Amino acid sequence: MxxxxxxxxxxxxxxxxxxxxxxxxxxxxxxxxxxxxxxxxxxxxxxxxxxxxxxxxxxxxxxxxxxxxxxxxxxxxxxxxxxxxxxxxxxxxxxxxxxxxxxxxxxxxxxxxxxxxxxxxxxxxxxxxxxxxxxxxxxxxxxxxxxxxxxxxxxxxxxxxxxxxxxxxxxxxxxxxxxxxxxxxxxxxxxxxxxxxxxxxxxxxxxxxxxxxxxxxxxxxxxxxxxxxxxxxxxxxxxxxxxxxxxxxxxxxxxxxxxxxxxxxxxxxxxxxxxxxxxxxxxxxxxxxxxxxxxxxxxxxxxxxxxxxLPTPRTEDRTAQSYLDDSLLGMPEMALAVAAREALRLGDVTGAMLGRARDVLTTGEEAAIAAIAGLEQEVDGLHEAIKLYVARLNRGALTAQEERRAQDIMSYAINLEHVGDTVNRGLAGIAAKGRAKTSAFRMKGWPS
Known part of the structure; x- marks a missing residue:
């Protein structure tokens, strides 16, 4: 400081x-x-x-x-x-x-x-x-x-x-x-x-x-x-x-x-x-x-x-729009607020991965499998950025409540990163094997 x-x-x-x-x-x-x-x-x-x-x-x-x-x-x-x-x-x-x-x-x-x-x-x-x-x-x-x-x-x-x-x-x-x-x-x-x-x-x-x-x-x-x-x-x-x-x-x-x-x-x-x-x-x-x-x-x-x-670009790089702001590191509450917002964006990307996983399981499309791999890289990048940002906060200046919130944000981000790994290596892998055997999940009983 x-x-x-x-x-x-x-x-x-x-x-x-x-x-x-x-x-x-x-x-x-x-x-x-x-x-x-x-x-x-x-x-x-x-x-x-x-x-x-x-x-x-x-x-x-x-x-x-x-x-x-x-x-x-x-x-x-x-x-x-x-x-x-x-x-x-x-x-x-x-x-x-x-x-x-x-x-x-x-x-x-x-x-x-x-x-x-x-x-x-x-x-x-x-x-x-x-x-x-x-x-x-x-x-x-x-x-x-x-x-x-x-x-x-x-x-x-x-x-x-x-x-x-x-x-x-x-x-x-x-x-x-x-x-x-x-x-x-x-x-x-x-x-x-x-x-x-x-x-x-x-x-x-x-x-x-x-x-x-x-x-x-x-x-x-x-x-x-x-x-x-x-x-x-x-x-x-x-x-x-x-x-x-x-x-x-x-x-x-x-x-x-x-x-x-x-x-x-x-x-x-x-x-x-x-x-x-x-x-x-x-x-x-x-x-x-x-x-x-x-x-x-x-x-x-x-x-x-x-x-x-100034219209919204059709293809906007989500990674470039990070909510993390280094100028806020000296203000823990504000820094934790933007870190929490970035963690929510990580949740949005993970949710998109789950949606693509459903497409993979029902159709076996190769494009959907490739999309999951790309989203998984974005999840890893967001998780790494959040982890480093929170770690850079001066822990000596944090109150007990801010310490707990920082831990909650990190736990949330880590869990989402694990979800991304599971979807990419688990569900997408299963779907890829099914596609190789020209088989797919039956829609009967699939939640709507």
């Missing part, structure tokens, strides 16, 4: 700078400290779309990133822990959550960064409980984000005063589509719409960008922020891909409306927020709140559109 700040899980984030490292620390710290409760809250909060949106909002406030929340929700959806419609409601709430985070970060809290960094290091390096160290990492991540915003303001100060930058942005003001695309690309490269919105806020405060261009850039940043989750779940299965695609479609619809009606929308927002920085924050908040109010009642239609855009 987590023993210090030199954990290898943080190395990729270091290359992304203080902001990326801060987001990664917040995400991993919150998941390590409250991962079990988070899963319970999300499962409990998906009874209706309003509560689902609320818990998606709360989760983003904790993780400080709608991208991290989107990937997490998509992972739950791929593993049948959250229904797709409720997951889409949670995504809408998560989008609003990241806008509220922008409101908080827009306040003059830079002075708090050093204190949070000191507190985070002290908690994470201390000898307290595992949860305390995880909370320390989340606090450290928040401090690094505040520090990164302060550094961003200092670094971009010369750019905001440069005539070349003013000329380029002036040209973008006359090409709203290009401006939205540029902002989307920046959000994609940074895997965060939050950083781009904060940059636009600083440019607006310096008078470099006007209201219409600022509104367009905010819309483009929101569009670009929906792309990294879609790319990140390409190996998660069709349900996760559809969910993130639906989120991308929702944000693209909002961005298109903003690009078309930027002038009247900018005038409307300017009447409420006179200060340029507050204008950007309010625009970001209004954009996501409007998407929530508009699309929350029509989630079924959004899901159907995503299903049409």
């Amino acid at each position: 987590w023993r210090g700040l030199d954990n290898s899980a943080y190395r990729p984030a270091r290359r992304g700078g203080a902001a990326a490292l801060g987001l990664d620390l917040i995400k991993t710290g919150v998941l390590a400290a409250f991962g079990t409760q988070l899963r319970q809250w999300l499962a409990r909060g998906t009874r209706n779309r309003v509560s689902a949106a609320f818990w998606g909002f709360v989760a983003t406030l904790g993780l400080q990133s709608s991208t991290a929340t989107a990937v997490l929700i998509a992972s739950f959806t791929a593993r049948d822990l959250v229904r797709p419609r409720m997951a889409q409601a949670m995504m809408l709430g998560a989008n609003l959550g990241t806008a509220v985070v922008t409101v908080v970060l827009s306040s003059d809290l830079h002075w708090l960064g050093s204190a949070l960094i000191f507190l985070g290091v002290w908690l994470s390096k201390g000898g307290g409980a595992e949860r305390s160290r995880a909370i320390g990492r989340a606090v450290l991540g928040l401090g690094l984000m505040l520090l990164a915003l302060q550094l961003l303001g200092a670094v971009t100060a010369p750019l905001r005063a440069a005539p070349t930058v003013a000329m380029v942005l002036s040209a973008l003001a006359d090409a709203p589509v290009i401006a939205a695309i540029v902002a989307a690309l920046l959000a994609m490269l940074g895997s965060s719409s939050l950083a781009v919105v904060v940059l636009v806020m600083m440019l607006a405060a310096a008078g470099v960008v006007g209201p219409e261009l600022a509104l367009t850039l905010v819309a483009g940043a929101n569009l670009g922020g929906a792309v990294p989750p879609f790319l990140a779940v390409q190996g998660e299965g069709i349900a996760a891909r559809r969910l993130t695609l639906a989120n991308l479609v929702v944000r693209a619809s909002g961005a298109l409306v903003v690009v078309i009606a930027a002038d009247p929308l900018a005038r409307a927002v300017s009447q409420v927020a006179q200060d340029p920085a507050n204008f950007v924050v309010l625009a970001h908040l209004s954009f996501n709140l409007t998407l929530l109010l508009v699309f929350l009642p029509v989630l079924d239609g959004v899901g159907q559109l995503a299903a049409r855009l």
Whole structure:
């Protein structure tokens, strides 16, 4: 588990700078400290779309990133822990959550960064409980984000005063589509719409960008922020891909409306927020709140559109859609939940073997015998994967109840693997001998 700040899980984030490292620390710290409760809250909060949106909002406030929340929700959806419609409601709430985070970060809290960094290091390096160290990492991540915003303001100060930058942005003001695309690309490269919105806020405060261009850039940043989750779940299965695609479609619809009606929308927002920085924050908040109010009642239609855009493949590799997720190994309850789901899939494959065995016994078809052999290899592969996954859990961190559940999952998987061996070597072998003797079981007395 987590023993210090030199954990290898943080190395990729270091290359992304203080902001990326801060987001990664917040995400991993919150998941390590409250991962079990988070899963319970999300499962409990998906009874209706309003509560689902609320818990998606709360989760983003904790993780400080709608991208991290989107990937997490998509992972739950791929593993049948959250229904797709409720997951889409949670995504809408998560989008609003990241806008509220922008409101908080827009306040003059830079002075708090050093204190949070000191507190985070002290908690994470201390000898307290595992949860305390995880909370320390989340606090450290928040401090690094505040520090990164302060550094961003200092670094971009010369750019905001440069005539070349003013000329380029002036040209973008006359090409709203290009401006939205540029902002989307920046959000994609940074895997965060939050950083781009904060940059636009600083440019607006310096008078470099006007209201219409600022509104367009905010819309483009929101569009670009929906792309990294879609790319990140390409190996998660069709349900996760559809969910993130639906989120991308929702944000693209909002961005298109903003690009078309930027002038009247900018005038409307300017009447409420006179200060340029507050204008950007309010625009970001209004954009996501409007998407929530508009699309929350029509989630079924959004899901159907995503299903049409991304149809289910006719031949889908079941082995590639494993429910086992290595990122959950630090959260035993969640890891055991996906292991149990994978064991149920093992049961489905074993049941398919029994169905083919009946065909073999009644018809003696050679194709059915070959199908049983293929299914038996899949059963062996699933059993091996479940066994290794459960074994990799840190047994020292498991409670007595979790230990018993892990044993139950392993026993279930082992028994199913024995069933597969019996069907393949026993029933299929008997049927093959009967086929060689041109004989078959009589249907009289065969259960219907």
